[in-house]
Amino acid sequence: MLKYTFKGVGGGNDFQWCFSQVKGAIDEDVAEADIISTVEFNYSGDLLATGDKGGRVVIFQREQESKNRPHSRGEYNVYSTFQSHEPEFDYLKSLEIEEKINKIRWLPQQNAAHSLLSTNVFLQTEGQGDCTSVRTLTWAFYHNPDKTIKLWKISQRDKRAEGYNLKDEDGRLRDPFRITSLRVPVLLPMDRMVEASPRRIFANAHTYHINSISVNSDHETYLSADDLRVNLWHLEITDRSFNIVDIKPANMEELTEVITAAECHPHQCNVFVYSSSKGTIRLCDMRAAALCDRQSKFFEEPEDPSSRSFFSEIISSISDVKFSHSGRYMMTRDYLSVKVWDLNMENRPVETYQVHEYLRSKLCSLYENDCIFDKFECCWNGSDSAIMTGSYNNFFRMFDRNTRRDITLEASRENSKPRAILKARKVSTGGKRKKDEISVDSLDFNKKILHTAWHPKENVIAVAATNNLYIFQDKIN
Secondary structure, eight states: OOOOOEEOSSSOOEEEEEEEEEESOOOSSOOGGGSEEEEEEOSSSSEEEEEETTSEEEEEEEOOOOTTOTTSOOOEEEEEEEEOOOOEEETTTTEEEOOOEEEEEEOOOOSSSEEEEEEEOOOOOTTSOOTTSHHHHHHHHHHOOOOOEEEEEEEEEEEEEEOOSSBOTTSOBOOGGGOOSOOOOEEEEEEEEEEEEEEEEEOSOOSSOOOEEEEOTTSSEEEEEOSSEEEEEETTOOSOOEEEEEOOOSSGGGOOOOEEEEEEOSSOTTEEEEEETTSOEEEEETTTOSSOOSOSEEEOOOOOGGGOOTTHHHHHSOOEEEEOTTSSEEEEEOSSEEEEEETTOOSSOSEEEESOGGGGGGHHHHHHTTGGGOOOOEEEOTTSSEEEEEOBTTEEEEEETTTOOEEEEEOOGGGOSTTOBOOOOEEEOSSSOOTTEEEGGGOOTTSBOOEEEEOSSSSEEEEEETTEEEEEEEEEO
């Protein structure tokens, strides 16, 4: 077995990754509505939320650690399931609005209840092309499909009140003239009941596909981004938002790039970044102007003219951008690589990690089957010392920033024995293939890891593979 070790988040010990749990059905024929479309830990890591293409949100809660097994961590079990968005149809415009949950973002916990934001996307019918095309954006502008962001409150009750004076136990009102004595209501224990209720609905602010929502560090505002605009919302105000970025040209035929992702700075509530389909990142300061049409910093890596090809612009499009927890760095993911940028250096990234460089020779076939447009996400570990992102064949990649080691792991039910150590996988690009390697021609491009999440404090990761959610943790040596 190939062994790779990474430094621990807290204690600095070397560890290996092992299987913990898998959620989801084993059926080979997976319904489209069951495909997981987003994964997100809350701020403490005790709750893990997933959204799917059927508009459902499933929240898993971490159980308390067992006293009989002090070295084992608690498992994540279903805490609440609710329908966040419903499919809609605009009969005037013959437009179907998809219920797919595109993003979930937790809000910091203020009381016993938990809160999260969720958003859906509109459904593109056949022939409209990729969402980054000028033709599709022009179509969306004139048809204005409705995409909403919802604020959900998740609360639980484990006690019920009994002994009311004015109503019976079944809720019916009592005749006041028959009340001969006063009773003091009492709270009695009951089975835990978790309720999810929509507190606010933020709508009618985006014309195009919403690709990002990000909660600000002031915990009062958040931003949402679509293909051409970034809006700033207040969590208490639903009927209006402030447009802080607008790159829509007067003539849509002159459109050359679209916004692909946006995020607020983790500590400075006036700073945010957004990335584009041209592979550039703009850092903006809201103190400079109400409309941030001029960025404070512009991050771009010069392209090597010798490697220029037909696919260069497509594979350079950034699919995700994430600030580090410290706020010093940011990470971007394009089709073939992950890059780490220092906010003080704009001309090139300080670190570049190749995710699946062996696919460069396959770009033509990946373009034909539309896989080249897949949008992979990336995430940091709790100490910003390691990063993770997905690939094909249910592979996901991890990179240690201190040792520059990397590892390829697989989310598979074949390795789903409790505490089973994950074996590192290798992809053979040609020539004689070794025993434990898999040929690049044998990769299954229908199995892809687009969404991953890392526990904010521990070495626990969640990986979404189609309709299954895999949870892995470290095994301390």
